[in-house]
Amino acid sequence: MKFSILILVIAFLTSCHVFGQTKKYADLPSKIDSIIENTSFNGVVLLTKDSTAIYSMATGYCDLEKKTPLTINDQFVIGSISKQITAVLILREYEKGKIGLEDKINHYLIDIKEPWSKEITIHQLLTHTHGIVALDKPLEFKPGSQFHYSQLGYELLACILEKVTAKTFKKLTTEFFSEYGLKNTFHPDYKKYKHLVKGYEESESGVLESTPNSLSNFVAAGAFISNVADLNKWNQLLYSGKLVKKETLELMKTKYATRIHPVFDTIEYGYGLLFKDGEQNLEIGAFGYAPGFVSACYFYPQTNMNLIILENTGNSLDDFKKTFKVHTEIMQLIKNQTPNNGNE
Template sequence: MINAKTEKPFSGIISITKHGKVQYLTIKGFANKEKKTPLERNDQFVIGSISKQFTAALILRAYDEGKVSLHTPIRKYLPNLKLSWADTVTIHQLLTHTHGIVSLNKALSFRAGTQYAYSQIGYDLMAQILESVNNKSFSVLADELFKKCVMLNTFHPDLKKYKNLVKGYSEQENGKLVFETATFENYPAAGGFISTVDDLIKWNECLYSGKLFKANTFEMMKTKQPLAIRQHPLFGRTEYGYGITVDDKEGLLQLGQTGYTPGFISMNFYFPKTQTSLIILDNFVWYPEELDKAFKYHTEILKFLRNSLK
């Protein structure tokens, strides 16, 4: 499918691994479209909401260390927050998008813990909480986590250590693909980390081995949480654990997340039964206003893999 002749070609890396060994790998397209620089395996991409897994993992590790409570109002960790909702919103609600925060200076859109609304700001607040309880910057804390997982090419964007970041492109109304300048407008904790296909393979091995957390904490992360149910633009009804989606339809457990940020599309799903990872990193965003079309290549590949695993 990705090799079909089309005016809207796929540009990116697709990897399927089982038990940590590569079963399928294809690399197609350009790291720099203007210079016709071909993509390479060690190229870095912005991974969008896959970043939320990193932030959730850091919070849960802080929980294991007794530095935070998941059900204590966040005022305890961020005393300078101005509005009264800081006395009711909890880290659990930040993790599960059930907090109702739309702005630091506005009232909640609903009473905390009563509804679901997919959010970026909640993950930024968790980054601030992590800085408060650790007396370190969020970027340094993330770097320490990546080193623990031997992910030497994954970075918080503020560190400026990335050397192989590809250019991301978005389709314009006239159908032309242009270099995207708004890629990093999202909160890094929610969608701004930079990584490679091989580092995300390592991440899945590190995360799903359970070695990052206590056993009960890991179970919480991959357990469907009450109210954490989204009408996803690609998948319809989608249920969340902490930082990841939890899908057990058709008797096949699938954990992970998609990612989108201007200029980049990504997908990282893990199937525990067979220890299979699907990772897709893409730097050509066609149909940016229609995500079902933008993710067409990715969802079709996911569908094919799921059928082969059932």
């Protein structure tokens, strides 16, 4: 009897704690709604704390011509959010001792004949500090001396993974997603996705037009497909140390270079993850842009919140601050919930 009473007390206290946490953030949904209202946002938003969804919403259409409504389970091209997936795969091979972060890339990519292949390291590919502009051209700058955002660098990381694992990048990533239950995340060449929405970009005349080249980026750099539930799960797996060791995760969160960013102005760059200087433990993640797809995937360590925003219309492309306006305003709202911002 005493044992039963103890179980009931624990259950009651747990439920009170969960209710208290939920109540604490009860005003967030209406605040997010107010950000989205009167905008052209066409997409899905998921905000979770621990394992509880605080906000989940789909608005607009997955096919503008057919007026097919979006659902929360629809799949999107996630753009540069893809880079952290590639970075994790590299770091998993690093943990096995198969890759050294200071290894020169000519050790793996023997077909590159340019002399710089003997200078550039895997670390420099991960951090966009390599200076490669093309495989048959001289470097733009001395390796390690500058930052220049590069899709090609991450494609070379995929090639290195193929060499080390003796698997195609398609097979490697498909097995990886399956292993961790990411059932809605795909290499685009693995044609099993069924709910990929159409992407649209605003033309010079202000009309949203379908973009046939949404998957034109190198996959490792910007063309994986996913949905909000899987990206939320990805964050939970990554930041809890289930994909890489905690000390390896710290490498991902280390400042290696400063980027002049079209939305943030300046931002620090780790291994596929972005953060303001000194704010790795406040707000960390990545934006993604592929033709017609505008995305954000962020984690807030102090409140254990995950924010995923996936949009399939690209507006105001001459000013990315406007393109990502809804994303950044919601991010600031969530960031304001943390103790460092004086709200707890």
